[in-house]
Amino acid sequence: GQSLEQPSEVTAVEGAIVQINCTYQTSGFYGLSWYQQHDGGAPTFLSYNGLDGLEETGRFSSFLSRSDSYGYLLLQELQMKDSASYFCAVEDNQGGKLIFGQGTELSVKP
């Protein structure tokens, strides 16, 4: 089976950098993705890592190491609007379905 672990809560201040880790156990997958969900809203796609290494999209970066079964989402220059839940997910290579972690609630303080 597949399982993903991420911290339940993270708190940081405006302007800071925060890293949200995701460790996984999976028999096989295409890649690791990250989603953002504001309270009451729909999850929205942030980034995807199909290969090991760092992917950068503006203030957000995501990293994957398949050998360590580990990935992270890095948020720089934090803004209040970044307060949300962040989910990592793996795409199962035996059907293409997404398996999600339990989510990390990020609180950005002034």
Next chain:
Amino acid sequence: DVKVTQSSRYLVKRTGEKVFLECVQDMDHENMFWYRQDPGLGLRLIYFSYDVKMKEKGDIPEGYSVSREKKERFSLILESASTNQTSMYLCASRRAGAGLETQYFGPGTRLLVL
């Protein structure tokens, strides 16, 4: 503008009722998914469909069924609602064979079963 819509944002039903949750997408996507979201558990896949008339069980299909009679519509059915099905239900669609950036979620239906 891409869009996945769900029939209701909030729904209150009684135990034993049959409940229909509707999801419609206007992007001509082949793949559609139903998830439920509960605090501390993240999103869990209930059922998914790769095309019209096709359906596959996800991780937690018990107590649910689905229908995909048209490409744009994917319905989730609770045959006899129970209180443990109180949850947020999220529908998603995605283009077949395309990257995850093409997967879009609907706004969700918050279901309360009394």
